[in-house]
Amino acid sequence: MGLKPKVPGLVKGLGVTFNTMMKTFTEGAATVQYPHEKEAPTLRARGVIALREDNCTACMLCARSCPDWCIYIEGHKELAPPRRAGGAPRKVNKLDRFDIDYALCMYCGICVEVCPFDALFWSPEYEYSEPRIADLLHDKDKLGEWMETVPEAPELEVGADKKGKK
Amino acid sequence: MLAVTIPYWGQTLLRVLGGIVAVLLPAGTIVYLFLFKMMSFMQSRLGPMEAGPYGSMQLFAEVGKWLQKEDIVPGRADKYIFRAAPLIVLVSTFLLVVVVPFGPDAYFTNFEIGVFYMLAVSSISTLGILIAGWSSANKYSLLGGLRAAGQLIAYELPMVLAVVGVVIQAGTMNLQDIVLKQNGGEIFGLDWIGNPYILTQFIGFAVFMIAVQAELTQVPFDMPIAESELVSGYMTEYSGFRFLIFFIAEFATAGIFSLIASALFLGGWGVPFAWFGWDNVGDISNWMNIVGPLIMFSKMMLLSFVIMWVRFTYPRFREDQLQRFAWKVLIPVSLVNIMVTAILKVAF
Numbered sequence: 001m002g003l004k005p006k007v008p009g010l011v012k013g014l015g016v017t018f019n020t021m022m023k024t025f026t027e028g029a030a031t032v033q034y035p036h037e038k039e040a041p042t043l044r045a046r047g048v049i050a051l052r053e054d055n056c057t058a059c060m061l062c063a064r065s066c067p068d069w070c071i072y073i074e075g076h077k078e079l080a081p082p083r084r085a086g087g088a089p090r091k092v093n094k095l096d097r098f099d100i101d102y103a104l105c106m107y108c109g110i111c112v113e114v115c116p117f118d119a120l121f122w123s124p125e126y127e128y129s130e131p132r133i134a135d136l137l138h139d140k141d142k143l144g145e146w147m148e149t150v151p152e153a154p155e156l157e158v159g160a161d162k163k164g165k166k
Numbered sequence: 167m168l169a170v171t172i173p174y175w176g177q178t179l180l181r182v183l184g185g186i187v188a189v190l191l192p193a194g195t196i197v198y199l200f201l202f203k204m205m206s207f208m209q210s211r212l213g214p215m216e217a218g219p220y221g222s223m224q225l226f227a228e229v230g231k232w233l234q235k236e237d238i239v240p241g242r243a244d245k246y247i248f249r250a251a252p253l254i255v256l257v258s259t260f261l262l263v264v265v266v267p268f269g270p271d272a273y274f275t276n277f278e279i280g281v282f283y284m285l286a287v288s289s290i291s292t293l294g295i296l297i298a299g300w301s302s303a304n305k306y307s308l309l310g311g312l313r314a315a316g317q318l319i320a321y322e323l324p325m326v327l328a329v330v331g332v333v334i335q336a337g338t339m340n341l342q343d344i345v346l347k348q349n350g351g352e353i354f355g356l357d358w359i360g361n362p363y364i365l366t367q368f369i370g371f372a373v374f375m376i377a378v379q380a381e382l383t384q385v386p387f388d389m390p391i392a393e394s395e396l397v398s399g400y401m402t403e404y405s406g407f408r409f410l411i412f413f414i415a416e417f418a419t420a421g422i423f424s425l426i427a428s429a430l431f432l433g434g435w436g437v438p439f440a441w442f443g444w445d446n447v448g449d450i451s452n453w454m455n456i457v458g459p460l461i462m463f464s465k466m467m468l469l470s471f472v473i474m475w476v477r478f479t480y481p482r483f484r485e486d487q488l489q490r491f492a493w494k495v496l497i498p499v500s501l502v503n504i505m506v507t508a509i510l511k512v513a514f
Contacts (some may be wrong), residue, residue, distance in 0.1 A: 008481070017479045019210040024207040031211040 007104035043151040044125040045106045048138075050146035052096055055119035058093040062120060070104035071111060072097060098140040103133050123149040169370030181274055188263045192466055193414050194422025198225050199467075201417070201472035208478050232413075235406035243403065244301035246270060251301060252404065252411035254294030259418045261287040263456040266425045267342040269435050269458025270450040280341040281333055285326050288381065291419065292318040295390070298412075299400035310399025313485060314390035318381060325377035327500035331370040331507040332363050332430050341426075362433035369503045371431045375497050378423045378473065380492070385477040389485050413460060420470055428465035435462050 024030075032039045041047060058075030074097040079089040112120045123146050130136050138146075172180065205215030214221030239245055258259060265280040267273045277283070292315060336344045348362050354361015364371045380387035391399035401412050428434060433459030483491065 013479045014475060021204065021207040023180055024210050025214075029207075029210050029212045032214060033212065036317065 041124040043124060044122065045126075046109060046122055047124040047126040048102070048122075048128060048146050049100055049105075049109075049112060049143065050121045050123045050141035050150050051100075051140055052119050052121070052147055053095055053098070053140055053144055055117045056093075056095050057117055057119075058098075059094055059116070061114050065110045065114045067108060067110065068104045068106055070101040070102070072099040095140060098143065100143060101137045102128070103136040113129065115150065121147065121150040123142075123147075124151070125149040154165065156162050167209075167439070184261055185263055185274060188266070188268075189259055189418045189422070190414070192425070192463075193418035194225055194472070195467070196417045196421055196470050196474070198222065203480045204471070204474060208475075209491040229410065231420040232410040233407055236409060237406040238403070240303050240403050244303070245299050247301040248403070249408070250485065251298035252296050252408045252415070254297070255291045255415040256411050256418075258287055258290035258294065259415045259422060261290065262419065262422045262426070266343055266422065266462075267345055267429060267434060267458075268462050269455040271452075272435075272455045272458055273342060276342050277340065279339045281329055281344075281430075284341070285329065287321070288325075288419075288423075289318070289322055291415070291476055291477070292322075295400050297335060298404070302400070302403040304397045304403050306398075307400050307402045310390045310392075310402070311395075312397045313392075314383065314400055315388060316487060317383070317387060317492075320489055321377045321380035321496075324373050324492060324496035324500050325381065327497065327504060328367075328370040328374040328377060329430060331367045331500070331503050334504065334507050334511055335363060335366060341429050341434075345429055345436060348433045349436035362431065364431040367431060367503070369499060370507075371427070373500045373503070374427060375469070376432070376496060378420075378427065380488075382420050382423065382473070384420070384473060386480040386483055387488060388482050389488055392482060411432065420473055421466055424466040424469035424473065427469050428462060432465050434465075435459070437461060 018094050058073055060073055063069075063071040063073045073095070075093050077091050078094045080092045082089055109122065112122055125146060129139075130135075173473035185376050202213045202221065217223040217227045239248055262284060264274045265277075265284050295314045295318070296311045299307045299309075299314065299425055302308070302311075332344065336347045338344060338347070344363075347447065390396075391401060393399075396402070401409060404412060435454065437454075437457065438461075
């Protein structure tokens with residue numbers, strides 16, 4: 001029950017708050033006045049998930065791995081022209097519906113990780129709040145539009161295995 | 167001393183208006199400058215910026231918001247007492263401002279037992295808080311009210327004892343005389359500095375400020391409204407303008423306790439380091455009635471800055487630590503302070 005050793009710590013604490021106050025006076029706050037000035041999120045920030053529709057095969061891996069079940073996928077098989085002349089027509093999966101419900105999404109990114117065909121990407125865009133909660137359901141066109149905001153993938157490290165995702 | 171004579175009703179009106187200004191001006195200034203801005207800056211953010219330039223109209227926005235909210239009384243609450251409780255707390259604030267001297271003639275009342283009266287009416291707010299907690303019919307409110315009662319009573323004692331040192335040294339309980347004694351006095355033969363009692367009563371000043379912090383339930387001592395345990399303590403069930411009254415009372419009392427502390431310890435309305443050789447009240451120039459309130463206001467800002475600075479720096483005490491600190495540290499220290507003061511008073 002010594003009061004004495006506590007006093008330097010108490011004074012130091014007062015110093016911390018005072019110095020922070022003076023620093024805010026001289027150098028400005030650490031915060032951003034949001035509606036007037038935009039925050040610049042880092043390139044790899046988890047803002048919104050973008051969909052590259054051509055890459056999607058409706059394999060359902062993302063929908064199955066989603067912890068919130070916020071991805072809705074419907075698709076059908078189509079016949080596509082053969083790759084080589086005289087070959088048999090190919091069967092491809094076409095997307096009818098690909099919705100992500102951002103009212104449910106918890107931004108864990110498992111769908112982006114699990115996608116084997118590079119169809120899902122993170123975009124740092126964050127301004128898509130809606131007055132109606134139902135409008136937070138983004139369909140595949142909307143998700144496709146987000147592709148424009150996806151930053152370039154960073155360069156691979158030297159000596160990295162390039163056989164994986166391209 | 168004023169040249170014009172004002173009729174009695176006019177004086178009363180002036181006093182009422184002055185009282186409202188003296189209560190609301192410190193409260194508004196403290197809330198905007200310290201609670202909104204200083205706290206934000208200490209947390210490296212800017213605070214309210216939208217309402218008016220630099221958010222200076224935020225206070226009016228907040229008051230407007232509270233006034234248009236519904237005044238909810240819980241179904242099982244003791245209605246009349248529930249409604250009266252915030253007013254009782256506010257009344258204590260208004261009663262406190264009555265004894266504060268702002269200048270040689272600028273005061274509301276000037277009577278011999280001002281210090282005693284100040285200590286007595288400041289505990290009326292304890293009653294208001296206790297019945298607010300009791301009448302809310304809510305267990306959080308009740309616990310908050312009981313904690314507040316325990317804390318406010320515990321910290322009333324060191325506050326009284328800290329003031330006793332000043333009273334012994336001044337030889338009077340009249341706040342105006344205490345201010346005059348400080349400004350006319352001398353210490354170590356230096357008469358240019360006067361004798362603000364913070365120099366001799368620095369222990370009393372420290373104990374007084376800590377006790378004030380606890381009386382105001384400001385943060386290191388905010389067990390009664392500990393929001394992580396008790397929602398908002400005795401204020402849990404209050405909404406609308408009744409909450410606003412609690413809020414005003416809290417910060418107005420902070421300002422008025424700072425005023426009282428500056429009158430008791432910092433030389434009150436006297437110009438620091440200058441007294442112009444006035445011997446008694448009659449000699450003091452009339453312009454002190456204008457300058458005095460300004461000096462009091464700046465001293466109040468200084469002391470409430472310290473109160474708020476401490477508030478924004480420290481985490482809160484646990485209930486048992488809080489009680490132990492009052493009974494085992496502050497009260498013995500202030501008793502020793504009284505003893506030493508009394509011995510020195512007799513010796514010199």
